[in-house]
Amino acid sequence: MKTLSNDILSIAIKEHGAELASIRKGDREYLWQAHPEYWSRHSPVLFPIVGALWNGDYYTHGETFRMGQHGFARDMDFEFIIGSETEAWFMLESNQQTKAKFPYDFRLTIGYKLHDNVIDVIWKVKNTGIETMSFQIGAHPAFHWPLFSNETIAEGVAAMDARLAEDNKRGYFLLSPKAEKMTSSVIAEAGCVDAEKTMEVELEDGYLALDTNSFDIDTFIFENGQVDGVTLCDQEKKPYLTLKFDAPVVGLWSPPGKNAPFVCIEPWFGRTDSVGYTSYFEDRKWMQEIGIGREFVASYQIVIE
Numbered sequence: 001m002k003t004l005s006n007d008i009l010s011i012a013i014k015e016h017g018a019e020l021a022s023i024r025k026g027d028r029e030y031l032w033q034a035h036p037e038y039w040s041r042h043s044p045v046l047f048p049i050v051g052a053l054w055n056g057d058y059y060t061h062g063e064t065f066r067m068g069q070h071g072f073a074r075d076m077d078f079e080f081i082i083g084s085e086t087e088a089w090f091m092l093e094s095n096q097q098t099k100a101k102f103p104y105d106f107r108l109t110i111g112y113k114l115h116d117n118v119i120d121v122i123w124k125v126k127n128t129g130i131e132t133m134s135f136q137i138g139a140h141p142a143f144h145w146p147l148f149s150n151e152t153i154a155e156g157v158a159a160m161d162a163r164l165a166e167d168n169k170r171g172y173f174l175l176s177p178k179a180e181k182m183t184s185s186v187i188a189e190a191g192c193v194d195a196e197k198t199m200e201v202e203l204e205d206g207y208l209a210l211d212t213n214s215f216d217i218d219t220f221i222f223e224n225g226q227v228d229g230v231t232l233c234d235q236e237k238k239p240y241l242t243l244k245f246d247a248p249v250v251g252l253w254s255p256p257g258k259n260a261p262f263v264c265i266e267p268w269f270g271r272t273d274s275v276g277y278t279s280y281f282e283d284r285k286w287m288q289e290i291g292i293g294r295e296f297v298a299s300y301q302i303v304i305e
Contacts, residue, residue, distance in 0.1 A: 019042055045073050119303075131292065170214070171240070173208040184220045241305055
């Protein structure tokens with residue numbers, strides 16, 4: 001585990017998955033602590049796919065490959081390569097294990113930087129092979145609801161469940177840029193979207209009210225760059241934390257039907273398959289491509305308000 005800190009924030013990152021595991025400001029823990037009763041992850045990196053493959057497999061290079069939801073990077077050990085008190089970089093390179101699932105040579109480097117009340121998360125994907133590389137990458141950080149006290153978070157799941165039972169209101173998302181309406185894709189079967197269906201999401205001056213049943217639909221998926229920032233606010237609309245990004249897709253998720261103690265804000269350069277998709281891997285929606293020896297670089301920010 002690597003730790004970074006400045007005068008405002010301290011964070012911890014695991015070598016396993018290069019996964020952010022803690023965000024603290026003073027006595028406050030902002031990041032979900034992976035209690036397995038609900039979800040045993042904190043903030044996995046999604047690579048080389050985002051979401052699910054229809055039937056769990058894909059076709060490319062004249063072969064069919066199998067790969068689990070969100071890819072394999074989140075379940076692999078990264079190498080810590082360089083760091084300081086406020087910066088850390090981790091690397092994963094293709095190997096026999098990855099080639100069995102993903103037939104490309106790559107180097108994935110993930111960096112974390114602290115400045116003031118901001119965490120920069122940087123992704124670098126280098127094509128180290130001899131052909132154009134197709135892939136997706138995304139984030140999946142989970143945050144405690146603002147309504148919890150520090151003591152409630154420290155006491156664990158039972159205390160958080162008791163607090164959630166007191167009322168059904170959870171707070172708000174403020175979406176940027178402000179709008180009165182957004183269009184969300186719709187999860188249908190096996191974690192895949194219905195390509196023929198969308199859902200209109202009504203907002204009030206950019207705010208989306210959140211309650212116990214908000215995620216019965218599973219995931220809000222805003223595509224086509226509709227959203228470039230999401231602020232999680234408390235029940236009085238006071239900002240709690242913000243994610244800023246230039247990703248073309250963002251997912252907003254909490255486990256459906258579980259009244260979970262956390263919510264996820266997920267910038268994606270990719271998206272889950274459409275129901276029934278069986279064509280070429282490289283033709284999936286929102287695929288990224290990089291040429292031989294080239295590098296894809298992207299980032300997002302977590303701002304603790």
